[in-house]
Amino acid sequence: MTEHTFEPRRVSRREALAAGAGAAVAGLSGCLSGGGQTSGSTGDSAADDGPTVVASFFSFYDFGREIARDTPITVENLVPTGLHGHGWEPNTSVTKRIVEADAFLHVGPDFQPWADRAIRTIEDDGVDTMLIDAREGIELASLAATLDSDEEGVGENRGKDPHFWLDPQRAKQSVDNITEGFVALAPDAEDRLRENAERYKTETLEQIDADYRAIFDAAERDVVQLAAHNAFQYIGLRYGVEMRPLVVNLAASGDVKPSDIVDAKRVISENDIRYIANGVFESRRPAKQLVAETAVEAYFPVTPYAGVREEWVEENWGYEEIAYNINMPTFEIVLGNVAPEEIEIDGWTDKWRNFE
Known part of the structure; x- marks a missing residue:
């Protein structure tokens, strides 16, 4: 075993962007601090009249706001602070917020029942909210053999583990999926969206993978x-x-x-x-x-x-x-x-x- 002590990585890209280039100092000890994020906003320079994306899960909200940085798109996290995104059951006001949004960013079917119900409402009622599936095309691993048989999921994902985003390499595919949805939503911002996505994959997710x-x-x-x-x-x-x-x-x-x-x-x-x-x-x-x-x-x-x-x-x-x-x-x-x-x-x- 290699003898070493754990040192936190450099300031995150988000903090460096918020504080300016001078803040990007490698090897900073102590907890990282950020620029006043509030649950429900990118906190960046999004235009007030730009499209709004609501996300059903924190990880993809975060990927989305990185992709949407310096574009007209605003990304909101629907899951309240302090709650776990898997198992939370919202009230009807959340479905209303989804219907009012320009796009709904979700984790694919058979993971969040409330999100599945909201998607059915959108499809059955002909609502023009765009659906962005962060999991599209991602190969899911089989669940551990110890899993209870009645907890193996439902539908086409039965026996599959939905927590793919913990793998930084699989997470990169979800970034691509989100990017394609955002480009369709705001085509005039395509260049910036793709630049942001590529930077996040190469500078952040690749580094996380290497450090893990x-x-x-x-x-x-x-x-x-x-x-x-x-x-x-x-x-x-x-x-x-x-x-x-x-x-x-x-x-x-x-x-x-x-x-x-x-x-x-x-x-x-x-x-x-x-x-x-x-x-x-x-x-x-x-x-x-x-x-x-x-x-x-x-x-x-x-x-x-x-x-x-x-x-x-x-x-x-x-x-x-x-x-x-x-x-x-x-x-x-x-x-x-x-x-x-x-x-x-x-x-x-x-x-x-x-x-x-």
Whole structure:
């Protein structure tokens, strides 16, 4: 195993653009800060009378606002701050907002039932809201063999894992899908849209992929125990690590069964695991139980980019910032690459060790 301490990556491209070229300094320690993002706006120079896109999921809202930067398109995130985008059920006002928008950016069928219902409303009523499927043409992986048979999804996606965006390479295809939709929506901005998309894929997603790979390649351990739902398989597939979810179904609200705890205890014991990962937007109770009843010393945060906390909104965090400030430090710790106190983001370990 390579000996090293975790250091946060350079300032994100979003922050560099907001603060000016002088802010782009490599190796900045501490949490990244942003330019006043509010849930529901690109925060850029979009014209008030330009087309509006509403997104059903945070990750694709973030991809969309990067693609739409400095164009007339405004992108809004429909999922409220603090909620997980998979399992949330909105009221009818959200469907009304979708119908009023110029385009609805969604994650494909059979993932968010409320989004599927909104799409049927648009199609059945002849509403002219454009539909942009971020998942179109993306090959989904088969679900883990441990998945409950009644949680395997429905329709053509039965037995498939929908969380493809955790793989930066698959995420690039969704950026292309979103770009094509935006070009159709605002053809006069095509050049800028395509430039933004290509820059985001090459400068952000490729770098995230490389930095994830460096973390996983440095590890001797190849098993990660998650006190979280079954959302991280694509990370394991991309980087050759076994992701062991505590909740084996696809929804973050899934119940933890006694057998799930028993299996997690076995994995922890067999692999001499000292640190586990817990979903930011999921219950802490199972993780606390494992800390109390096994050799695990602490749990640390992970998220499938499915929602945002209030402070992340205030700091204008997106997919990139969450990767570097939440998931990567935790994977370094749970893989055994570094001790928690070696994370060099100011205050990170104190804040996130056994977080509430």
